[in-house]
Amino acid sequence: GEDVEQSLFLSVREGDSSVINCTYTDSSSTYLYWYKQEPGAGLQLLTYIFSNMDMKQDQRLTVLLNKKDKHLSLRIADTQTGDSAIYFCAETNRDDKIIFGKGTRLHILP
Amino acid sequence: GAGVSQTPSNKVTEKGKYVELRCDPISGHTALYWYRQSLGQGPEFLIYFQGTGAADDSGLPNDRFFAVRPEGSVSTLKIQRTERGDSAVYLCASSLGTDNEQFFGPGTRLTVL
Numbered sequence: 001g002e003d004v005e006q007s008l009f010l011s012v013r014e015g016d017s018s019v020i021n022c023t024y025t026d027s028s029s030t031y032l033y034w035y036k037q038e039p040g041a042g043l044q045l046l047t048y049i050f051s052n053m054d055m056k057q058d059q060r061l062t063v064l065l066n067k068k069d070k071h072l073s074l075r076i077a078d079t080q081t082g083d084s085a086i087y088f089c090a091e092t093n094r095d096d097k098i099i100f101g102k103g104t105r106l107h108i109l110p
Numbered sequence: 111g112a113g114v115s116q117t118p119s120n121k122v123t124e125k126g127k128y129v130e131l132r133c134d135p136i137s138g139h140t141a142l143y144w145y146r147q148s149l150g151q152g153p154e155f156l157i158y159f160q161g162t163g164a165a166d167d168s169g170l171p172n173d174r175f176f177a178v179r180p181e182g183s184v185s186t187l188k189i190q191r192t193e194r195g196d197s198a199v200y201l202c203a204s205s206l207g208t209d210n211e212q213f214f215g216p217g218t219r220l221t222v223l
Contacts (some may be wrong), residue, residue, distance in 0.1 A: 004152070022145050042114065042201065042214035043153065094210060095166070100152030 004101035011107045018076040029091040034074045035085045080085030114215035122221045131187040131218045135204030145201040192222045
C-alpha cells in the first residue's frame with residue numbers, strides 16, 4: 001500500500017542545519033512535497049520536486065531525492081526560531097491524491 | 111487576496127449529533143479538497159470537487175460523511191450521528207486545477223464528547 005514514513009521529532013541548535021528525512025513507497029509518484037504546519041495555521045507548501053529531478057534548491061531549503069531508494073530529504077540551512085513547526089513529507093499517488101507522512105516536529109534549541 | 115477560510119474554527123458536539131463544517135475557497139479556484147487530520151497524524155484525503163461535482167469521494171470513511179458544493183464555490187462537509195472517533199481537525203484546500211498547488215485553510219477542530 002501507499003505509505004510515507006518520517007521521523008517524528010528533530011532538535012537542532014539555532015544557526016545549524018536541519019535535515020528531515022522521509023521514505024515513500026509509491027514509485028509512480030510524480031511530485032514529492034514538503035509542507036510546513038505552524039500552530040493554529042494551515043498547511044503551507046514549502047517546496048516540491050518533480051520525480052525526474054534529484055535536487056532542488058530554494059534559498060535556505062535544499063531538497064534531495066533518491067528515487068532508487070525512495071528517499072527524500074529536506075535541508076534547512078541556518079535554522080532560525082521561526083522554522084519551528086511540523087514538517088510533512090508527501091507524495092502524489094497513482095490517483096493523483098496527496099499522501100502525507102505523520103510529520104516531523106522540528107524543535108529549535110537556543 | 112483572501113486565502114481559504116473555514117468556519118467554525120472550533121466545534122464541540124455530543125456523540126450522535128449532526129455537524130456542518132464550511133469551507134470558503136480562494137476565489138476562482140475550481141478544485142476543492144477536504145482532508146481529515148487526526149492527532150499526531152498527517153492529513154488524510156476525504157473528498158475532492160471539481161466545480162460542483164464530487165470528482166472523487168473515495169476517502170470518505172462511511173456514509174455518515176457527506177459533502178456538497180452546490181454553486182462551485184463554498185463547500186460544506188456534513189457529518190451525521192457523530193462518533194468520538196470523528197474528533198479531528200478537518201482541513202480544506204483549494205487550487206486552480208488538479209495539477210496546481212493546493213492552498214490550505216486553517217482547519218476546523220471538531221471535538222465529539
